[in-house]
Amino acid sequence: MTTSGENEVLALFTERIALIKSYEEALAVLYWDLRTGAPRKGMDVRSEAIGNLSGQMFKLSTAPELGDWLTVLEAPTTYAALNEVHQRLVTETRKDYDRSVKIPPKLYQEYVVLTSQAESMWEEAKGNSDYASFEPFLDKIINYTNQFIDLWGVKGTRYDTLLDMYEPGMTTEQLDRVFGGLREKLVPLSAAIAASPHQPETGFLEQTYAKDAQKKFSLFILEQMGFDFAAGRLDESAHPFATGLNPGDVRITTRYLEGDVTSALFGTIHEGGHALYEQNIRQDLVGTTLATGTSMGIHESQSRFWENVIGRSMNFWSRYYGDLQKHFPGQLDVPVEDFYRATNVVQPSLIRIEADELTYNLHIIIRYEIEKLIFNEGVKASELPALWNAKYKEYLGIEPPNDGEGVLQDVHWSGGAFGYFPSYSLGNMYAAQLTDTLERELPNFWELVENGDLLPIKNWLTDKIYQYGKLRTPSELIEGITGKPLDPDYLVEYLKKKYTGIYKL
Amino acid sequence: MTTSGENEVLALFTERIALIKSYEEALAVLYWDLRTGAPRKGMDVRSEAIGNLSGQMFKLSTAPELGDWLTVLEAPTTYAALNEVHQRLVTETRKDYDRSVKIPPKLYQEYVVLTSQAESMWEEAKGNSDYASFEPFLDKIINYTNQFIDLWGVKGTRYDTLLDMYEPGMTTEQLDRVFGGLREKLVPLSAAIAASPHQPETGFLEQTYAKDAQKKFSLFILEQMGFDFAAGRLDESAHPFATGLNPGDVRITTRYLEGDVTSALFGTIHEGGHALYEQNIRQDLVGTTLATGTSMGIHESQSRFWENVIGRSMNFWSRYYGDLQKHFPGQLDVPVEDFYRATNVVQPSLIRIEADELTYNLHIIIRYEIEKLIFNEGVKASELPALWNAKYKEYLGIEPPNDGEGVLQDVHWSGGAFGYFPSYSLGNMYAAQLTDTLERELPNFWELVENGDLLPIKNWLTDKIYQYGKLRTPSELIEGITGKPLDPDYLVEYLKKKYTGIYKL
Numbered sequence A, B: 001m002t003t004s005g006e007n008e009v010l011a012l013f014t015e016r017i018a019l020i021k022s023y024e025e026a027l028a029v030l031y032w033d034l035r036t037g038a039p040r041k042g043m044d045v046r047s048e049a050i051g052n053l054s055g056q057m058f059k060l061s062t063a064p065e066l067g068d069w070l071t072v073l074e075a076p077t078t079y080a081a082l083n084e085v086h087q088r089l090v091t092e093t094r095k096d097y098d099r100s101v102k103i104p105p106k107l108y109q110e111y112v113v114l115t116s117q118a119e120s121m122w123e124e125a126k127g128n129s130d131y132a133s134f135e136p137f138l139d140k141i142i143n144y145t146n147q148f149i150d151l152w153g154v155k156g157t158r159y160d161t162l163l164d165m166y167e168p169g170m171t172t173e174q175l176d177r178v179f180g181g182l183r184e185k186l187v188p189l190s191a192a193i194a195a196s197p198h199q200p201e202t203g204f205l206e207q208t209y210a211k212d213a214q215k216k217f218s219l220f221i222l223e224q225m226g227f228d229f230a231a232g233r234l235d236e237s238a239h240p241f242a243t244g245l246n247p248g249d250v251r252i253t254t255r256y257l258e259g260d261v262t263s264a265l266f267g268t269i270h271e272g273g274h275a276l277y278e279q280n281i282r283q284d285l286v287g288t289t290l291a292t293g294t295s296m297g298i299h300e301s302q303s304r305f306w307e308n309v310i311g312r313s314m315n316f317w318s319r320y321y322g323d324l325q326k327h328f329p330g331q332l333d334v335p336v337e338d339f340y341r342a343t344n345v346v347q348p349s350l351i352r353i354e355a356d357e358l359t360y361n362l363h364i365i366i367r368y369e370i371e372k373l374i375f376n377e378g379v380k381a382s383e384l385p386a387l388w389n390a391k392y393k394e395y396l397g398i399e400p401p402n403d404g405e406g407v408l409q410d411v412h413w414s415g416g417a418f419g420y421f422p423s424y425s426l427g428n429m430y431a432a433q434l435t436d437t438l439e440r441e442l443p444n445f446w447e448l449v450e451n452g453d454l455l456p457i458k459n460w461l462t463d464k465i466y467q468y469g470k471l472r473t474p475s476e477l478i479e480g481i482t483g484k485p486l487d488p489d490y491l492v493e494y495l496k497k498k499y500t501g502i503y504k505l
């Protein structure tokens, strides 16, 4: 920064970023509100308001002057003189800007209309297990996505262009390697578990659990995790989610099932993990578009670290099972070991969102392989049900009785979110790899968990990950913290060790 | 509309209106959220988001092209060919447009900063009863307001320009007449009541009322009034309010005091009245800036009609007292007449928001007379405490022991809302005048109330008022429905009749 002209451009640029971030905050509140109790009859007008404000935000994000400012700030000497936050804002904004301006507005508008129709069609098709009614929509969405890939430009394979949206820098080459390694080791592990004579007893879980007590326990556990209730809240919704409006306002939801105490319990810990990430972003990023998680995969690593690594560990329940019992007097009278084993059952199943910690990854690998076939091999929408069923048979040993429980089960494709699924397993792999480092850097890690002394763990994660928001890329974080690129063996070892104990393999 | 050019302008104009309305909806959600439980630590960022979006809306509302479109649509033959909704949109938008563009953005920005500082200063000054610390702020706000009046242009007196913002068409001349008539008759009525030996017994109200039961009864009463829960919701907040995002999403709040069952009860009915208005606006106004109440005074007439005329009537409690008793078993064992009398106590007091149905109007008249002195006679901020205290002595017979319970009690002036106060009493007067017509047009009106058959009343009000939103002006409504301009004698007669019964005058 040498001339006053450049300073002025920087001021205009950061002001525009703040404005865009304000739209993001407003839209996030509107969505949160829609999902936590907005009256039904206001939905149409609300959708229009969301559409109008999104359009305004899109205009501001793709305005020619923003492109001009970026060009000024990208000049080498100017860029070199920027602080790290401004540098990262410039590169992130450039990436979004180029991606957005390459799509002709008319094409994008058509796509928005198509996907919003497709989502309702999908819901109906899933209910009726009627793939034929959804297929033409899916076909069109694939078509549009292919047009977008052409407009954005292909790096590596066509599918890489989609992956990069959710996990910046991730490639098909890398995923083939890690998912290949994972699949190869998880399929036999899953088979060994199925063959074990030591299956956990789960019947005692089938009781009615008062919703109020579930809610109280959810709040208690969040507090134990270090969730800041002055900077967030817990609500209810049909599908649990987390949304960070800003680090001072991070909202999560859960769903209380009276017949299943584990659903809200692990759901809350999961969303709580997402929330800890968003609540602990550095103050100097607040109000910028960097004040959010760096990728879907890293975000998911945090929810899954808290839900699975911590929340489904024996050490955790050694400390908290007594509290859980007190919340449901007379209901949970089995020993803590039995509770631990029952909440860690492995069982190949048809539905991804109900899958256990191990087989979940096989659900993701199937979707990854299919998405790759669609975009890199030109596989058609009409071929997907057969492909889906064959892969379930091969990797999980079971076959969907209908498409509702098969290829139609997930909402993602109806919204065009191709490339998103890998994030979930990336989250599991990152979490395992980070845990390995954590165990070495906090040598009393499991003792802390057993004492319910969770704050040093939250602080370590804040120090290594949370504070940076989008300031570091996923691979910068993982390699910086663990000293190695993503390696699926950490997850394999973690799962092997865990289930060898539970299933006495 | 004859040429395609005009049709195109109309399309652009209505699209802009829809866009502005979307900002209004988003901002209303953001405010509602702030007041119903947004986390404390997110407030600063939220305020900035609100500021940024308000700025964007202001830009869209004052853009030169909007002025050009208005000019095209105002051409006599073009205007004559518009439908009534578009005609009204043009005249309303022109009014707002002219008002907004006349204030230089820099001046307005200074004013926004000043009033936001003044509001915090006021809160502190009120807490410390320290008028001296607030006086310089009030002085400046009066100064800015005077500059705005000059820019907007004076119609009638200077104060008329302010009145017109909250009650379009209302003038000092008209208010002098109605408030004069009101004051003249209410001061002696209030004195007669004070002198009556038949004072209601209220001691039985002082009990602890479970919050849950209060909430249930609030929901029950709203349902009885015809509040549509698929198009609205009831929440809690420190200060009750109603906000209509759109007719399909109208939200009200209440505050439950464990020591006072009447607070949430009448508060809910009051806000429910506001909500019925907003929920029953015509479908063809939805999504336009006409989809809201026509003025503060007419809005308040509806909340006060439901709260006071209906909700504090003997007929209402004949029907609902049994239900109330059932919600608080063993707590309300006095006869219904005693409950009715206890909830209609008249007692001169210092605080406006705690005042009864009668003396409330004297609180307003005092504020009206003072505001008029400020803007029409040049009275200074430094003179207000003495003026305030003298008027309380004269009209209510009591004097504030300090400024916190006197001139500092209301937030309005700290936000520059001069001209707002009269709306409250206009609401009372409109409500009484409308009730007179209602009694004649629905001859079994009081029987309906006594039977809890409230829907025909809601329907009558929908037919006469609610459906029109901002399509009709306050005076068009009142004169059209009652056949007469605003006349304070209806309120006087209503109060005389009511209190003659209660106090056996």
Ligand SMILES: [Zn+2]
Pocket (backbone or CB within 6 Å): A270, A274, A300, A303
């Ligand atoms: Zn998640």
Ligand SMILES: [Zn+2]
Pocket (backbone or CB within 6 Å): B270, B274, B300, B303
């Ligand atoms: Zn009101």
